[in-house]
Structure formats: C-alpha cells, structure tokens
Amino acid sequence: MTALHVRAPGASCFVEDLGRPGLARLGVGRSGAADRGALALVNRLVGNPPEAAALEVLLGGFRAVADADVWIAVAGARGALLVDGAEIAPARAVLLPAGAELELRPAEHGLRYVLGVRGGIAVPEVLGSRSRDTLAGLGPAPVLAGDVLPVGAEPQAPVALLDREAAFAPADGPVVLELLPGPRSDWFTDAARTLLFDAEWRASAAADRVGTRLDGPALERLVGGELASEGTVPGSIQVSTSGQPTILGPDRPVTGGYPVVAIVAPASLDAVAQLRPGQPVRFRHAR
Structure with missing residues (x-):
C-alpha cells in the first residue's frame, strides 16, 4: 500500500472528509472539511469519490514524501507549492514521484490548504468518517511529523488534469x-x-x-x-x-x-x- 510520510505538519494538519451527518441526535457533530468546495475539487481532480479523505493544512509549512508515485492536488488557500524545490500549480492534478518532497509554503491567500491524494487518506474510520472533530476529540489524531499516512486503493475514475470549476484564490479584501x-x-x-x-x-x-x-x-x-x-x-x-x-x-x-x-x-x-x-x-x- 502506498503511504505518505509526513516530515512537517505545519501549524496544524487534520484528516478530513465529508464528516458524520445524521448523528446529532446522539450528540455527535458532523465535523468534516471546513472548505468543502476545496475538498470536492481536489477529489475530482485526482479521480477520488466525493467522500474520500484529504488533509487540511492550516497556513502551510507542510512537507511530506510518498513511497510510490501518486497523484495529488492542492486547493483552498494559495501559496507556493513545491515538489523537490520546483513550483507546481494549484488546483491541478500533479504526479508526485516516489521519494520527492512535497512542500506547502506559508499561505499568501486564505487560511486552509486542502491536499488530496489519489486513493484518499485511508486511516481508520470512526463512526463512519475519517474526519477529526477537534471539539469532541473524535476521529484520527492530529497529523504529526513522522506520521505515515496510508493511501487507499486506486479509484476507478481517471485523473482530471484540469477542472473547469477550479476555484480562484481566496479573496484578500472584504x-x-x-x-x-x-x-x-x-x-x-x-x-x-x-x-x-x-x-x-x-x-x-x-x-x-x-x-x-x-x-x-x-x-x-x-x-x-x-x-x-x-x-x-x-x-x-x-x-x-x-x-x-x-x-x-x-x-x-x-x-x-x-x-x-x-x-x-x-x-x-x-x-x-x-x-x-x-x-x-x-x-x-x-x-
């Protein structure tokens, strides 16, 4: 199984998906990605189903390598995105070669990056979701340096190199x-x-x-x-x-x-x- 090896998580890094809807009667909140549009976009780009889990990185400073070639996409916040020091485009599917370091530099626009990986982040589910609920303490623990995150099986849908609904950078003004x-x-x-x-x-x-x-x-x-x-x-x-x-x-x-x-x-x-x-x-x- 392919895995993502985290070298630095940034200010904070959580695994997030669409959350846990329908459990409020049990006192369980939905949680899930804060920027759901960005989650939907990265999953479409790499060919994942909508419910696949991604990484939500606050402000950047994230670095990781994969142990096999894997397609990735980054949306949400905007800042310099590097693969082995070479800049890559946001909101596009990009092949991350095995052993190459992906770096999300400090965000220049917006607050939260969303990093999608083809196959999704395949940590164990808790109550039907891989989302971290920071208030309830449910779901996978916050991502730390040295963590090895498993990547799920290859999805059936193809990679979409471009997406006509790709978002612009978050606004800086009002x-x-x-x-x-x-x-x-x-x-x-x-x-x-x-x-x-x-x-x-x-x-x-x-x-x-x-x-x-x-x-x-x-x-x-x-x-x-x-x-x-x-x-x-x-x-x-x-x-x-x-x-x-x-x-x-x-x-x-x-x-x-x-x-x-x-x-x-x-x-x-x-x-x-x-x-x-x-x-x-x-x-x-x-x-």
Whole structure:
C-alpha cells in the first residue's frame, strides 16, 4: 500500500472528509472539511469519490514524501507549492514521484490548504468518517511529523488534469457573506439587526474549526436572561453576553446556549473557512 510520510505538519494538519451527518441526535457533530468546495475539487481532480479523505493544512509549512508515485492536488488557500524545490500549480492534478518532497509554503491567500491524494487518506474510520472533530476529540489524531499516512486503493475514475470549476484564490479584501434569518433574531433590538448588515466586521485571531469570532460593534439584546440549549447548524452566528458574534464552524457544539441572530448561508461557508485574522467581513441577505 502506498503511504505518505509526513516530515512537517505545519501549524496544524487534520484528516478530513465529508464528516458524520445524521448523528446529532446522539450528540455527535458532523465535523468534516471546513472548505468543502476545496475538498470536492481536489477529489475530482485526482479521480477520488466525493467522500474520500484529504488533509487540511492550516497556513502551510507542510512537507511530506510518498513511497510510490501518486497523484495529488492542492486547493483552498494559495501559496507556493513545491515538489523537490520546483513550483507546481494549484488546483491541478500533479504526479508526485516516489521519494520527492512535497512542500506547502506559508499561505499568501486564505487560511486552509486542502491536499488530496489519489486513493484518499485511508486511516481508520470512526463512526463512519475519517474526519477529526477537534471539539469532541473524535476521529484520527492530529497529523504529526513522522506520521505515515496510508493511501487507499486506486479509484476507478481517471485523473482530471484540469477542472473547469477550479476555484480562484481566496479573496484578500472584504468578504461578503450571505445570511439567513436566525431562530433567535427576535432576541435582538431592531437597531442590532440593522447593525449586523450595516457594520463592517473583521475576522478575529480567535478562530479555529469550532468558530470564528468577529470584531466590531456590540449587538444589543432585547431579551435578557439565559437561553435553554438548542441545536446548532454550521454557520450559526451566536452572540455572547458581550454582544460579539461568533460564526460556528464544522466542529461546533451540537447544542448551544447563546442566541443565534442569523445563519451564514451554506454557499458562503467555504469563504468563512478561508478568512484571515483582520480581514473585513460584511453581510447581506441571502438571495
């Protein structure tokens, strides 16, 4: 079996796939890739089925070699990608020769690289998924230097050297996210609901796979007191007692006690995954 030998994992590196849908009733979150569009793209490029697992690398600094020739593709964040020191193109299928070192340099655009390997990363499944849930501690352990990651069997689909849906680099400037109404929007004043759309927010450094806090004006609540815990979905914008909003990510808690003023539309969630600290964010109503 082909394997990927990790020399350096970067700031953090997790195995991620489409996650564990349908288990919230058991207290198990979906988890899965933060940038699902990037996961879909790398899997299409190397001929994997959509559910194949890939590597999610935060900010770059990742280095690895394979012990046999293998096709790879990198999407999501953008930065220099090197094979034995020679630069390769992003969002394309590239043959990684046996023994050649793949390096993902520090990301210049976006936050999370997604590295797909033909055959997928074939670590053992936990509850039907190979995804790491960082909040629950479920799934394969974070990837470390010296880890040997098995690659799955050759898929039937051919390699697609190019893909007409290949994504552009993540935006560096203001990002506009579409919002759906939240279940507790009536807990906030009219002024607060207006401010949510009128203000320019900034992504905070307080961000991980659980959630991304936004810096900006406080959103004033109309209803005080505590909210009984209720279910959450990816993109839920919870507002803490300080009035600061947080966009919940793939490893969010299954239930939460802060009121949800709005929900980031599914089509905008990949952009949240690539927000860099300090990057401006604006909201608009989903069409």
